[in-house]
Amino acid sequence: MNTVIKEKKTTTATRRKTTARKKTTTTKISPLEKKFETALETLNQAKPFAKSLYQTDVYQLANELASTIEGMSVLFKYAHLFDQAGVFLNGDWEDPTKLQPPFVGGSLRLRGIYSILELLSEMRMLAIAKGTYKHESLSSEHASSFLNEVLALNLDLLFPEEQESELEEHLIRAQNLFTYLQQELSCESVAEQMVQEIKRITVQRPIITKRIIELIENSKLLINDEIDSEFAEELAKYSRAIDAPTPLSLEAADQRDYRLKLEQASREELISEAERFAESMNETGLVSPYHAILLRFLNRKYQEIIPSALHLTESGITSFNENIDLIHDIIQLSIYPETKQAIYGLTKLLNRGVLKLETLIPALRQLFELPIHAEVKNGLSNYIGLNGISINGILVAGVVSVIGQPLGIGQGVNPICQSARAISLWAQYDIEKLLKLITTAARDNNIEMTFEGELINSNLLLDGVVTANLQDLDPVSIILVPHLDRIYNEMMKRTLLRGEDGHKWVNREFYGEWIPSxxxxxxxxxxxxxxxxxxxxxxxxxxxxxxxxxxxxxxxxxxxxxxxxxxxxxxxxxxxxxxxxxxxxxxxxxxxxxxxxxxxxxxxxxxxxxxxxxxxxxxxxxxxxxxxxxxxxxxxxxxxxxxxxxxxxxxxxxxxxxxxxxxxxxxxxxxxx
Amino acid sequence: MEMKQIHGKTTALLGWSLQAIEAIDKMNRPYVVVGPPEFKPFADKNGIQFVPWQFDVPIEHSMELYEKLKELDTKVAVPIYEETVEWAGMLNSLLWENPRVFNKSLLLRDKSLMKRRAHLAGLRVGVFEEAFNKEDVAHFLKRMNEALLNMDEENYEPIHVKPFDKAGTVGHRMIKKSEDIEEIDDSEFPLLMESHLEGQEFSCEAFVHNGKVHFLNITEYVKLGHSNFVPASPTLEQWRPQIRETIEQLVKAFEVENGILHPEFFITPNGTIYFGEVAARIPGGHIFEHIERVYGFSPYQGQILCCDPETTDEELKTFFPEEVVSAKGHSGNLMVYPKVKSISKLNIPDELKEHPYFLKHNMFLPATSKVSERVGFGNHYGSIYFFGEDSTEMRKLLEQYEKHDFYL
Known part of the structure; x- marks a missing residue:
C-alpha cells in the first residue's frame, strides 16, 4: 500500500526513526485532518437517531489517520469531542465506564470496524486521563489506570516481534496506538500495573497458572533501564520463578544440561539448589520446570534433601518421613516438567498432614496403575509432553494439586462454578469421597450417586450445562466436571415440582450430609x-x-x-x-x-x-x-x-x-x- | 433547512430509512414511520413516532394499518422502498377515498403490466413477452434471433429476463444460450423477457406534483449497477428536451399525480429513447446523495412535498432549484464488489486518495473474509465518492477504478 506499512514492519529500535521522516507524511496529514474535522462536525450536527449515517465517515478517516503516529496525535487532538459528537452513540463503546481493559486487546485484533472503534475509545480514555476531556463519571485517575492495564495486558503489541510478512492494517493501527499511548503514559506505571496484576493472581495460588505465565512472559518485554528498579526487580523475580531461579538452572542450556550439572554438583550445591527452588516457589506459588528435574534427581539419590526442595513445615516433614515410599512413587510417576505445578500441590498436601488418614494411601496408590477409560485418556491428552509422562502420572499429579490446594481449583472460562465448588469442598473435607469419584470416573467414565435412595449414574444422563469444550482446567476437573454437572442437573430436575428451591435437598445429597439442613x-x-x-x-x-x-x-x-x-x-x-x-x-x-x-x-x-x-x-x-x-x-x-x-x-x-x-x-x- | 409549519396533519413514511426520517424531521411537520417491528425500540428511544408493520403480508391487511394511521391523523403515505409502493397506493386510496390511486400503483409494481402500459401510451419499448417456464424463454430467444436473421446459435443476440416485481436488477439475467436458461430456477417464474436494447443507459428522477414535473434529474450510468453520476454529461443533457417530453408522456400514461418517478431509459447516439422500466420510489445507487450534493436540496424532502397533494406550487417553486445550471459540479460514485472469494486486505491506491475529485470511501476490511453472494446490485461492499466539475474526468475516473481490485 504505501511506505507507512513498511515502516511499521520494523522493530521499536528503528521505529524511532519515523520522526525523521515526518515531512513525507505531514503533507498528507493536514488535508486528512481537515476532512476528519469536517466529518466530526457533521456527525456532531446530526440528531441522535441519525448519527449512524455519519459515524462511518468518521471511522473511515480515523482509520486512515491511525495508520501513522502523526495521525494518532491528530485523533488525540479531537478525542475530547468524540462523546459530544456521538462517535460511539448506540454502540458497545458508548459508555466508557462500562468498558473493561481485558477486552481491549481482543477487539483491537479484530479486522474491520470494531478495531477502529476500540482504538477511538482508547483515545477518548487518554483524553480523560490527560484532562482534556472531563467525563462526568470517569475520573482521570481511573482512565490512566485503565490505559496502564490495557498496555500491561498487550505488551506484545507494544513490543512486536520482527515480522516476516506484512502485518494486516488493523494490527499496524493497534501498534501505532500502543506506541502513542506509551509516549503519553509512562513505562513505569505500566510496569507497576503489570506487577500488580501478576501479584493479584498469584496471591490466590491457582492450580492452573497458564494466565500468570503468559503475563510474565509478556512482562519480560518491559524490563529495561527506563523503569524503576523496584518494579523491574519484581518482574524479574516472577520471570525467574517460572524459568531459572537457581544458580545452576541459570547456567543450564536446557533440561538435559541441567540434569548433567546436577550429576556433577556437590551435596552442598544440591541443598542450595533445593532451598532456592523452594524459596522461589513459596514466595510466588510458581514452579520452575527445572524444579521438577531436581526433584526427580533427588528422588533417586538424595531423598533426604527433598524436604528442603519442598519448603515443608514441621508437620510436612513428619508427613514426608512417615510416607517416604509413597512420596517417592508419586514423584517418580507424576512429577515432570509438564506437571511442575504439582510440586507446589505436593508441598501443601504434605503440610496439610492429610496422609494421616489411613484410607487415603491405598486410594492414592490405586490410581498409580488404574486402567484408564479411553475417553478420559483423550480428555487428558493435552497434558502429554515430550518427557514420557504416563496418563496415570498426569492423573496423580492432578490429584496431588487438588488435595494440596483445594482453594486453587478454578472453573476457567467455563460455566461450571457448581462443580468446581464441589471438588473444592471434597478436597477439603471428604478426600475419600473425592478419590472414590475420581477412581470410578477415570476407570469407568461414570459416577454413581444416590438421591433420596435412588441411584443416579452419570453415564446414563444426557443433560448438563457442559459436555465439551472445557478449557484451562486441571486434570481432576477435566475428569469429574462432566459427570458432576449432569448428576447435579438431574437431582435438581427431580425436585422441580416441590414448590421450594431444590438446592435445599440437592446440596445435602450432592455435597455431603454435613451441609446444614x-x-x-x-x-x-x-x-x-x-x-x-x-x-x-x-x-x-x-x-x-x-x-x-x-x-x-x-x-x-x-x-x-x-x-x-x-x-x-x-x-x-x-x-x-x-x-x-x-x-x-x-x-x-x-x-x-x-x-x-x-x-x-x-x-x-x-x-x-x-x-x-x-x-x-x-x-x-x-x-x-x-x-x-x-x-x-x-x-x-x-x-x-x-x-x-x-x-x-x-x-x-x-x-x-x-x-x-x-x-x-x-x-x-x-x-x- | 428550516421550514415553516404549514400542515398540521401527519405524513406516514412507509419503510425504515434513516435518511428519509432525518429529512422529514428537519421539515418540522408531524410524521410517523411505518416499518418492521425490530426498529421499535430504536424509534422509541429516539422519540420517533412509529407503527410496527410487516409489509410482506397480503395487501388485504391494509385496513388494519389504515385504521392505525387514521388514528394518527395521517393525510398521506409516502413509499420509501419498492415493496411499499402498493401499500402507499392502497393507503392513499383509503385516505383520499379514491380507489384508482391503488390500481395505478399496481402498474408500477408489475414490470410486465408497466411495459404494456408504456407501449400503449406510445413510448418506444423493446420486444417483450411473459415467460412461465423455460420453454417460453427458449422459444423467445430463438424467435428474437430469427427476427434478427441471426441463425448462428453460438452467437445469439442476448435477451433479458427479470421478475415482475423486484427492485432494480434483483433477479435480472442475461440469456445468450440454452445453458443460461437451464440456470433459471423454476421458482423464479413468471418472468418478463425483453430484447436487448443498445444505447446509453440512464435514469431519471422526476419530482411530480399534480401531474406536473417540477424537477427532472438525469443520472448518467457509467456502468449499470457499478457507477453513475449527477447531473449527466453535456452529451446526454443535450437531449433533455426530448427526455423531458418522454417523461411527461410517461407521467400521463401512468396517470401519476403526486410523487417521484424513477424510470430507466436507453438512448441511441441519434437520440432515440427506449423505455426500460419505471419505479415510484427512492432510487438506489446513491442517486439522492448526488442530487443533494450538487443541487443542495434534500430529494427526500422533495419526494415528501410532491407526495403531499396539499403542497402548493409556490412551495415547490421555492424548493426546487433550476436544473443543470444550478448544479455545483458533478457528483458520482463507484460501487465496489470484491472480485475475490475471500478478502485478505484492502488495496486503495494513493493516487485515488490524492485525486482532487476524490471525496471519500467507506470500505472497511470486513470482519469475516468470506465474500457473500450477490443479489441484484444491492449488496456492494463499499462505495467511493467523487465530486468535480468536468464530466469527462468523472467518467474516466469511474471507468478506471471500476477495473481496479480494491479487495485482495
Missing amino acids: GFINVIDPLTLKVTNYPTFVKLFYATHHPDYNEGYKMLYPNPVGIYLTNVHGELLGLHAVSIQRIEKDQHGECRIYFYNPNNDSTQNWGQGIKASVTGFGELEGESSLPFHEFVSRMYAYHYNLYEQGDTYMVEESIVEKVETLAKDSWGKNYEWA
Whole structure:
C-alpha cells in the first residue's frame, strides 16, 4: 500500500526513526485532518437517531489517520469531542465506564470496524486521563489506570516481534496506538500495573497458572533501564520463578544440561539448589520446570534433601518421613516438567498432614496403575509432553494439586462454578469421597450417586450445562466436571415440582450430609419475587455473625448462592461460592472469607464492594468481604436450625443497609414482594 | 433547512430509512414511520413516532394499518422502498377515498403490466413477452434471433429476463444460450423477457406534483449497477428536451399525480429513447446523495412535498432549484464488489486518495473474509465518492477504478 506499512514492519529500535521522516507524511496529514474535522462536525450536527449515517465517515478517516503516529496525535487532538459528537452513540463503546481493559486487546485484533472503534475509545480514555476531556463519571485517575492495564495486558503489541510478512492494517493501527499511548503514559506505571496484576493472581495460588505465565512472559518485554528498579526487580523475580531461579538452572542450556550439572554438583550445591527452588516457589506459588528435574534427581539419590526442595513445615516433614515410599512413587510417576505445578500441590498436601488418614494411601496408590477409560485418556491428552509422562502420572499429579490446594481449583472460562465448588469442598473435607469419584470416573467414565435412595449414574444422563469444550482446567476437573454437572442437573430436575428451591435437598445429597439442613432463598419460587428479605438478612446474621449467633463456629464451609454483579452493580448472573470462615479481621471488623471458583476473586461488584485476597488475613485462595457487603449479594444459604441466635436481636439499621445495597444492584432485576 | 409549519396533519413514511426520517424531521411537520417491528425500540428511544408493520403480508391487511394511521391523523403515505409502493397506493386510496390511486400503483409494481402500459401510451419499448417456464424463454430467444436473421446459435443476440416485481436488477439475467436458461430456477417464474436494447443507459428522477414535473434529474450510468453520476454529461443533457417530453408522456400514461418517478431509459447516439422500466420510489445507487450534493436540496424532502397533494406550487417553486445550471459540479460514485472469494486486505491506491475529485470511501476490511453472494446490485461492499466539475474526468475516473481490485 504505501511506505507507512513498511515502516511499521520494523522493530521499536528503528521505529524511532519515523520522526525523521515526518515531512513525507505531514503533507498528507493536514488535508486528512481537515476532512476528519469536517466529518466530526457533521456527525456532531446530526440528531441522535441519525448519527449512524455519519459515524462511518468518521471511522473511515480515523482509520486512515491511525495508520501513522502523526495521525494518532491528530485523533488525540479531537478525542475530547468524540462523546459530544456521538462517535460511539448506540454502540458497545458508548459508555466508557462500562468498558473493561481485558477486552481491549481482543477487539483491537479484530479486522474491520470494531478495531477502529476500540482504538477511538482508547483515545477518548487518554483524553480523560490527560484532562482534556472531563467525563462526568470517569475520573482521570481511573482512565490512566485503565490505559496502564490495557498496555500491561498487550505488551506484545507494544513490543512486536520482527515480522516476516506484512502485518494486516488493523494490527499496524493497534501498534501505532500502543506506541502513542506509551509516549503519553509512562513505562513505569505500566510496569507497576503489570506487577500488580501478576501479584493479584498469584496471591490466590491457582492450580492452573497458564494466565500468570503468559503475563510474565509478556512482562519480560518491559524490563529495561527506563523503569524503576523496584518494579523491574519484581518482574524479574516472577520471570525467574517460572524459568531459572537457581544458580545452576541459570547456567543450564536446557533440561538435559541441567540434569548433567546436577550429576556433577556437590551435596552442598544440591541443598542450595533445593532451598532456592523452594524459596522461589513459596514466595510466588510458581514452579520452575527445572524444579521438577531436581526433584526427580533427588528422588533417586538424595531423598533426604527433598524436604528442603519442598519448603515443608514441621508437620510436612513428619508427613514426608512417615510416607517416604509413597512420596517417592508419586514423584517418580507424576512429577515432570509438564506437571511442575504439582510440586507446589505436593508441598501443601504434605503440610496439610492429610496422609494421616489411613484410607487415603491405598486410594492414592490405586490410581498409580488404574486402567484408564479411553475417553478420559483423550480428555487428558493435552497434558502429554515430550518427557514420557504416563496418563496415570498426569492423573496423580492432578490429584496431588487438588488435595494440596483445594482453594486453587478454578472453573476457567467455563460455566461450571457448581462443580468446581464441589471438588473444592471434597478436597477439603471428604478426600475419600473425592478419590472414590475420581477412581470410578477415570476407570469407568461414570459416577454413581444416590438421591433420596435412588441411584443416579452419570453415564446414563444426557443433560448438563457442559459436555465439551472445557478449557484451562486441571486434570481432576477435566475428569469429574462432566459427570458432576449432569448428576447435579438431574437431582435438581427431580425436585422441580416441590414448590421450594431444590438446592435445599440437592446440596445435602450432592455435597455431603454435613451441609446444614436449614435453607433459605430470597426468591419465592412460585411468584419469582424477592420475598421476606429482612428475614433472610436477619436469619443469616443470627446464624452466622459472631455477635448474634450465640458463638457457634462454622465447622464446614457453607455453599451459598450469590448474585454476581459488575462494577456498576448490574446483575450478571447467579454464581456458586462457599463461605470458608467468618471472623473478625485485625481491625475488629467482621468479614466473610469465601472461596470463589472463578479465578478472579478480586472482581469489583459495584457499590464499592470489591473482594480482597490479601491484607485481611486471607488464606491462599480465599477472598474476603465485610460481612454486610457479602450478605447484600447473597440469594441462598444453608443454616443450622439448632445453632442460632435470635433474629429479633439484629438491628433494623443493619437490615436497611443491606437491603439498600441489594435493591440498588441485582434487586433492580426483580420484583420485590 | 428550516421550514415553516404549514400542515398540521401527519405524513406516514412507509419503510425504515434513516435518511428519509432525518429529512422529514428537519421539515418540522408531524410524521410517523411505518416499518418492521425490530426498529421499535430504536424509534422509541429516539422519540420517533412509529407503527410496527410487516409489509410482506397480503395487501388485504391494509385496513388494519389504515385504521392505525387514521388514528394518527395521517393525510398521506409516502413509499420509501419498492415493496411499499402498493401499500402507499392502497393507503392513499383509503385516505383520499379514491380507489384508482391503488390500481395505478399496481402498474408500477408489475414490470410486465408497466411495459404494456408504456407501449400503449406510445413510448418506444423493446420486444417483450411473459415467460412461465423455460420453454417460453427458449422459444423467445430463438424467435428474437430469427427476427434478427441471426441463425448462428453460438452467437445469439442476448435477451433479458427479470421478475415482475423486484427492485432494480434483483433477479435480472442475461440469456445468450440454452445453458443460461437451464440456470433459471423454476421458482423464479413468471418472468418478463425483453430484447436487448443498445444505447446509453440512464435514469431519471422526476419530482411530480399534480401531474406536473417540477424537477427532472438525469443520472448518467457509467456502468449499470457499478457507477453513475449527477447531473449527466453535456452529451446526454443535450437531449433533455426530448427526455423531458418522454417523461411527461410517461407521467400521463401512468396517470401519476403526486410523487417521484424513477424510470430507466436507453438512448441511441441519434437520440432515440427506449423505455426500460419505471419505479415510484427512492432510487438506489446513491442517486439522492448526488442530487443533494450538487443541487443542495434534500430529494427526500422533495419526494415528501410532491407526495403531499396539499403542497402548493409556490412551495415547490421555492424548493426546487433550476436544473443543470444550478448544479455545483458533478457528483458520482463507484460501487465496489470484491472480485475475490475471500478478502485478505484492502488495496486503495494513493493516487485515488490524492485525486482532487476524490471525496471519500467507506470500505472497511470486513470482519469475516468470506465474500457473500450477490443479489441484484444491492449488496456492494463499499462505495467511493467523487465530486468535480468536468464530466469527462468523472467518467474516466469511474471507468478506471471500476477495473481496479480494491479487495485482495
